[in-house]
Amino acid sequence: MGLLSKKDAALIKDPLADNNPITIQVLGICSALAITAELEASIVMSISVLFVLGVGNVVISLMRNIIPSKIRIIVQLIVVATLVIIVDLVLKAFAYELSKTLSVFVGLIITNCIIMGRFEAFALGNGPWRSFLDGIGNALGYAVILIIVGFFRELLGSGTLLGIPVLGDPIEKTGLYAFGYENNGFMLLSPMALIVVGIIIWVQRTRNKDLVED
Amino acid sequence: MGLKSNLHNFREKNKDKKWLPAFSAIHTFLFLPNETTHNGTHIKAADDLKRTMNTVILAMIPCLLFGMYNAGYQHHLAFGEIQQATGGFFSSEFWTLDNFMVGFWKVIPLVIVSYGVGLAIEIFFAMKNKHEVEEGYLVTGMLVPLIVPIDTPLWMLAVAVAFGVVIGKEVFGGTGMNILNPALTIRAFLFFAYPTWMSGDKVWVQGAVERDQMIAAGENLDAVSGETILGSLAQGKDFVYDVWDMFYGLIPGSVGETSVLLILLAGLFLIFTKIGSWRIMLSSVIGALVMGLIFNGVVSSGWISESSKFYSLMNTEFWHHLLIGGFAFGTVFMATDPVTASQTNKGKWIYGFLVGFISIMIRVFNPAYPEGVMLAILLMNVFAPTIDHYVVQGNVKKRMKRLKVKTA
Numbered sequence: 001m002g003l004l005s006k007k008d009a010a011l012i013k014d015p016l017a018d019n020n021p022i023t024i025q026v027l028g029i030c031s032a033l034a035i036t037a038e039l040e041a042s043i044v045m046s047i048s049v050l051f052v053l054g055v056g057n058v059v060i061s062l063m064r065n066i067i068p069s070k071i072r073i074i075v076q077l078i079v080v081a082t083l084v085i086i087v088d089l090v091l092k093a094f095a096y097e098l099s100k101t102l103s104v105f106v107g108l109i110i111t112n113c114i115i116m117g118r119f120e121a122f123a124l125g126n127g128p129w130r131s132f133l134d135g136i137g138n139a140l141g142y143a144v145i146l147i148i149v150g151f152f153r154e155l156l157g158s159g160t161l162l163g164i165p166v167l168g169d170p171i172e173k174t175g176l177y178a179f180g181y182e183n184n185g186f187m188l189l190s191p192m193a194l195i196v197v198g199i200i201i202w203v204q205r206t207r208n209k210d211l212v213e214d
Numbered sequence: 215m216g217l218k219s220n221l222h223n224f225r226e227k228n229k230d231k232k233w234l235p236a237f238s239a240i241h242t243f244l245f246l247p248n249e250t251t252h253n254g255t256h257i258k259a260a261d262d263l264k265r266t267m268n269t270v271i272l273a274m275i276p277c278l279l280f281g282m283y284n285a286g287y288q289h290h291l292a293f294g295e296i297q298q299a300t301g302g303f304f305s306s307e308f309w310t311l312d313n314f315m316v317g318f319w320k321v322i323p324l325v326i327v328s329y330g331v332g333l334a335i336e337i338f339f340a341m342k343n344k345h346e347v348e349e350g351y352l353v354t355g356m357l358v359p360l361i362v363p364i365d366t367p368l369w370m371l372a373v374a375v376a377f378g379v380v381i382g383k384e385v386f387g388g389t390g391m392n393i394l395n396p397a398l399t400i401r402a403f404l405f406f407a408y409p410t411w412m413s414g415d416k417v418w419v420q421g422a423v424e425r426d427q428m429i430a431a432g433e434n435l436d437a438v439s440g441e442t443i444l445g446s447l448a449q450g451k452d453f454v455y456d457v458w459d460m461f462y463g464l465i466p467g468s469v470g471e472t473s474v475l476l477i478l479l480a481g482l483f484l485i486f487t488k489i490g491s492w493r494i495m496l497s498s499v500i501g502a503l504v505m506g507l508i509f510n511g512v513v514s515s516g517w518i519s520e521s522s523k524f525y526s527l528m529n530t531e532f533w534h535h536l537l538i539g540g541f542a543f544g545t546v547f548m549a550t551d552p553v554t555a556s557q558t559n560k561g562k563w564i565y566g567f568l569v570g571f572i573s574i575m576i577r578v579f580n581p582a583y584p585e586g587v588m589l590a591i592l593l594m595n596v597f598a599p600t601i602d603h604y605v606v607q608g609n610v611k612k613r614m615k616r617l618k619v620k621t622a
Contacts, residue, residue, distance in 0.1 A: 180367055186407035195381060202385065 004133070011133040015141030022145040023201045024211060027113040032146055033193040035105050040162050042150030044091070044098055046143030048106060050136065052083045053115050057135030060123035067124075076119045077110065084109045114142055149196045157187030266552075267352040269489045273480035274356050274547065277470035278325075280463060282317030283309060284473070285364045288466050289316050289420040303462035303475070317364070320420050321469055324359035327368045331375040332358075339384050350389025350396075350553075351379070357397035357547060360470025361540065361588075362404065363417040365424075370411060374403045394595045395554045398544075398588055405588070415441040418466035442466050443538045444577065444585065447527045460537035471543035474536070481546040490550040493559060494566035498545045499536060501570025506532025509578055527578040535574050544587035545569070554595040558605040565601055569594045 004012070021027045035041045059079050060067075067075050088106045091099035099106065109115065118138050123131040154160055159167040159176075168175015170183060186192050205211045225237065287308055290296040296307070332351045340347040358375060378400030383392040405412045416422040418441070443455060443465060455465050463473025471477075484490030509528040512518055518525060535541060549555060549569045556565040569590050576586030583589060 180369070182370070182408055182411075184373075184407040185409055186403060189406060198381075198385075 008130065008133055011130060012137035012140070015134075015137040016144060017141075017204070018208065018211065020141045020145065020204075021114045021117075021138050022142060022197065023204055025114075025117070027117055028142055029194075029197070031105055031108065031112060032142075032149060032197060033190045035102055036146055036150040036193050036196075037153050037157060037188050038101065038163070039147070039150040039154045040098065041101050042146040043143075044095070045102065045105065046139070046146050048084075048087045048091075049109060049112065049114070049142055050139040051087060052080060052109055053118060053135040053139040054132055055135075056080055056083055056115060057118055057123040057131040058128045060119045061126060061128045061131035064124050072124070073116075076116060079119075080110050080115055114138055145197065145200060148200060149193055152196055153187045153193060156184045157192075159183050264349050264352075266489055267349050269487050270353045270484065270547070271356050273483050273489075274360060274470065276476045277360055277473060277480065277543070278321065278356070280473045280476050281360060281469035282321050283313050284317065284463060285320055285420055285469060286310075286313030286316030287464065288418065289313075292419040292422065302458055302464060308464065316420060317469075320364050321359060323368055324362065324366065324371060324469070325356070327371050328358040328375055329355040331372045332379050335376060335379045335384070336388075339388065343388075345388075348389035350383070354379075354396045354400075358400050361397065361401050361468050361543065363412060364420045364469055365417050365422070366404070366411055370404060370408050374400045374407070377403050390553055392553060393599075394592055395548050395551050398548055398592050398595075401588055402592060405583075413445065415445060418442055418468075444527075447530060457534070457537065460534070465538075468540060468543075471540040474542045477542040477546050481542075484546065484550070490546065491552075491555065491562055491566075493562040494550045494555055494569070495545055497563045497566030498549055498570035498573075501567035501572075502535055502541060502574050503532055503570070504567075505571045505574035506530075506535045509574070524578055535577070539577065540585050540587045541570075541573060544573070544591055548587075549591050549594075554598060556598045556601050556605075558602050560608075561598070561601045561605045564605075565594055565598055568597075 015021055018024065022029065022032055031045060035045050056079050060076060063075070084107060087109070088099070091102070091106060118135060122134045126134070151161070155166070159165060159170060167181070168177045170177050290313060291298060302308070332355045336347050336351050358371070362371065378396050382394050382396045382399030383389070386392050411417055416426060443460065459465055461474050463475065465472050481490065481495055485492045485495070510532050513525070513529045518528060549566060556562045572590035572593060573586040576583060576589050
C-alpha cells in the first residue's frame with residue numbers, strides 16, 4: 001500500500017481478522033444478534049456503523065485536547081447521538097422499509113460498545129488521520145462478521161439472499177425444495193446468531209492458536 | 215490365539231496410525247478391551263461406562279419395540295384400516311405383525327441415521343484430537359429416535375444430530391463435559407428449526423403428511439390426522455382417549471414416549487440397577503403433581519374463566535399430566551442423565567422438583583410449546599451446576615459452624 005505507511009495500514013487490517021471487534025474483543029454482540037436475520041439489514045447496519053465510527057473518531061480526535069476528562073463520556077455520547085440521528089433520518093428518508101426492519105437498532109448504535117470503545121481507546125490519544133483509519137478498520141471488522149452471519153442466516157433460514165430466492169420456491173416446491181428441503185426456522189431466531197458467531201470464533205482460533213486465551 | 219487377541223495385537227501393531235481411534239471404537243464396542251492397569255492400587259468394578267450405557271439401552275428396548283407396534287397401530291387406525299383394539303394393551307388386535315412392520319420400517323431408519331451420523335462425528339473428533347472414542351453417544355443415539363415423531367424426515371434428523379453432537383457436546387470437550395443433554399439438544403433443534411414437522415396433528419401418524427401432499431396434488435382422498443392429547447388440549451378441544459389408553463400408551467406421540475407402563479418398568483429397572491437416580495425421578499413427579507394441583511386449585515377457586523385459553527389445560531386432572539406427553543420418558547431417561555443433572559443428593563431433589571414443576575408450567579402457559587418437559591430439562595441442565603455449588607457451600611458452612619463450636 002503506497003498510500004498508507006505500514007503502521008497505518010495495520011490500523012485497517014488488524015481489526016479485520018486478528019483483532020476483530022466482535023470475535024476477539026467480543027464487543028457489539030447485541031446488534032450482531034438482532035439484525036442479522038437478513039443480509040440486507042446486516043449490510044445497511046454495517047454501513048451505518050462505518051459512517052458513525054469513521055466520522056465520530058475524527059471528531060473526537062479533533063476535540064481530544066479540549067474535552068475535560070471528567071465529562072468526556074457525555075461529550076462522546078453527544079457526538080455519537082448526533083451522528084446516529086443523521087443516519088436514522090437518512091434511512092427514514094431514502095430507505096423507509098429498511099429503517100422499519102432495523103427499528104430501534106439504528107438508535108441503539110449509540111450504545112454499541114465498539115464505538116465508545118474506539119473513542120476511549122484510540123481517538124482520545126491519536127491524531128485525526130490515524131483515528132479515521134482506526135474507525136474505518138474497526139467498522140469493517142464489525143461489518144465482515146455481520147455480513148458472514150447475515151449471509152448464512154438468510155440463506156439457511158429463508159432460502160433467499162438480499163431478498164432474492166436462491167434455493168427455489170418453498171411453496172411451488174421448485175429447486176432444492178422439490179427434494180424435500182425445508183428452511184431452517186431456527187436460523188431466524190437470535191440464539192442461532194450467537195451460535196454462528198461462536199462457530200466463527202471457533203474456526204478463527206483453531207486456525208490461529210495465538211488467539212486462544214488460557 | 216482367538217479373534218479377540220488377534221484384534222488386540224493388530225491394534226498394538228498400528229499404535230501410531232491416524233485411523234486407530236476409529237478402529238478402537240468399533241473394537242471396544244464389540245469386545246472388552248484387553249488392557250489392564252500395571253501399577254498402583256487396583257479396584258475392580260463391574261460397571262464401567264459401557265456397562266452403564268448398555269443398561270440404559272436395555273431399559274429403552276421395550277419402549278422402542280412398543281413404539282414400533284404403536285406407530286403401526288396409529289397408522290392403521292387413522293387410515294380406517296382397523297378398528298380400535300377393544301382389549302387395549304393386552305389384546306392381540308394390537309400386537310399384530312402388520313402393525314409391527316409399519317413401525318419397524320419407519321423406526322429402524324431413524325435409529326440407523328441417528329447412530330450413523332452421531333458416531334461418524336464422534337470418530338472424526340476422536341481422530342482429530344487423538345483420543346479414544348467415548349461411549350457417550352450410545353445412549354443418545356438410542357434416545358433420539360424415541361423422542362421424535364415417526365414421520366421425521368431423515369435428512370432433518372441427520373442435520374439435527376450433527377448440530378446436537380457438535381454444538382451440544384464436542385465444543386464443550388466431548389462426553390462427560392457437556393452442559394446440555396445432547397439428545398434434548400437435538401430435539402430442541404428440530405423443534406425450533408422445523409416446527410411443522412415436530413408439532414401439529416399430521417406428524418404423529420405415519421403417512422398423514424404424505425396423504426396431505428397427495429390431496430394437494432389433486433387426488434380424491436380423505437385427509438387423516440391424529441392430534442396428541444396435549445395438542446388437543448392446547449386448542450381447547452376434547453380428546454377420545456381414556457386414562458388406560460394413556461397409561462398403556464395407545465395414543466399418538468413421539469415414537470417411544472407414549473407407554474407410561476413400559477417407561478415405569480424401565481424406571482424401576484434403572485433404579486434397581488442403581489443407574490438412574492430415584493431422587494430425581496421421584497422429586498420431578500412430586501414437582502409435576504404440585505404444579506398440577508396448583509392449576510387445579512386455580513380452576514376450582516374460579517379465578518380463571520372458562521373462556522380462557524389456558525382453561526382446558528389447567529382443568530386437566532393433576533395426575534393426568536404424568537401420563538400424557540413426554541413427561542414420563544423425560545423424567546426417567548433424560549432428567550436422570552448423570553452428566554447434566556445435579557450431582558449432590560440434596561441438589562438432585564431440588565433439580566428434579568424444578569424439572570417437574572417447570573414442565574407443567576410451560577405445558578399449560580405456552581401452548582405454542584406443547585411439550586414443556588424438553589424445555590424444562592434443558593433449563594434445569596443449565597442450573598444444575600449452580601444448585602450443586604450452593605448445596606456444597608451450604609454443607610461447608612454447616613461444618614464450619616460445627617468446627618467453631620467445638621474449638622470455642
